[in-house]
Amino acid sequence: MPGARRENRSLCPLNVSLEILGDRWTLLIVRDLMLKGRKTFREFLDGGENIASNILSDRLSRLEAHGLVERRRNAQDGRGYIYRLTQKGIALAPVLLEMIVWAAQHERTAAPASEVRRMIKHREAFLEEIRTRWAKE
Amino acid sequence: MPGARRENRSLCPLNVSLEILGDRWTLLIVRDLMLKGRKTFREFLDGGENIASNILSDRLSRLEAHGLVERRRNAQDGRGYIYRLTQKGIALAPVLLEMIVWAAQHERTAAPASEVRRMIKHREAFLEEIRTRWAKE
Numbered sequence: 001m002p003g004a005r006r007e008n009r010s011l012c013p014l015n016v017s018l019e020i021l022g023d024r025w026t027l028l029i030v031r032d033l034m035l036k037g038r039k040t041f042r043e044f045l046d047g048g049e050n051i052a053s054n055i056l057s058d059r060l061s062r063l064e065a066h067g068l069v070e071r072r073r074n075a076q077d078g079r080g081y082i083y084r085l086t087q088k089g090i091a092l093a094p095v096l097l098e099m100i101v102w103a104a105q106h107e108r109t110a111a112p113a114s115e116v117r118r119m120i121k122h123r124e125a126f127l128e129e130i131r132t133r134w135a136k137e
Numbered sequence: 138m139p140g141a142r143r144e145n146r147s148l149c150p151l152n153v154s155l156e157i158l159g160d161r162w163t164l165l166i167v168r169d170l171m172l173k174g175r176k177t178f179r180e181f182l183d184g185g186e187n188i189a190s191n192i193l194s195d196r197l198s199r200l201e202a203h204g205l206v207e208r209r210r211n212a213q214d215g216r217g218y219i220y221r222l223t224q225k226g227i228a229l230a231p232v233l234l235e236m237i238v239w240a241a242q243h244e245r246t247a248a249p250a251s252e253v254r255r256m257i258k259h260r261e262a263f264l265e266e267i268r269t270r271w272a273k274e
Contacts, residue, residue, distance in 0.1 A: 011247035110148035
């Protein structure tokens with residue numbers, strides 16, 4: 001059937017998540033949108049990890065196809081787009097939080113200790129702030 | 138310097154996590170160890186997603202190199218190994234839980250609704266059970 005998604009490897013929910021999120025770039029774009037206030041292709045490209053533009057382009061398309069990101073014409077710049085997380089995209093906040101906390105506790109990272117403590121001790125408040133900021137935009 | 142790890146793309150904690158976990162297979166092996174009671178190469182190979190043996194081999198080596206998994210000789214079978222999560226590996230339980238919950242809430246999966254509800258409503262108890270089971274093994 002044209003346009004149908006190919007079958008998942010399995011319907012295990014972790015596997016389903018990994019088929020969408022399981023690569024080294026996708027969640028960095030979600031991070032840029034969720035936590036860094038970045039919204040344009042150019043801003044993602046300059047995000048700090050030197051993503052190649054063809055990979056960025058591919059991952060944005062996939063995020064859009066999976067309904068995690070939506071885009072609209074940039075009013076200031078008729079040529080470009082503004083990207084925004086959908087409800088389904090912002091719902092990844094707890095996944096990002098747990099990956100951040102895990103790395104901060106087990107690897108060398110640039111995460112400020114006070115911020116990590118806040119994520120752990122005031123987890124719900126931290127997540128609520130993210131959702132509120134997103135809803136206001 | 139021989140043996141030194143290459144530099145991370147960035148020290149953003151999410152990026153650091155993704156450099157270790159960001160692929161479509163690594164967390165499935167962690168799942169097998171954490172939630173499915175699988176312990177041997179053969180059991181991972183039969184895990185349900187048809188992982189290729191060369192990929193499995195590579196991901197197990199990386200998990201070991203990053204200190205998430207340890208292995209010892211299989212006493213029943215002198216040739217093989219038994220794998221086990223380390224403390225750092227079991228600390229990924231909240232990451233897995235959030236990815237499972239996200240997929241169950243936003244995609245078609247085989248996750249039983251009652252189990253997902255339990256993960257959400259009794260999150261801490263669910264995580265504590267995982268840690269307790271791991272500590273006993």
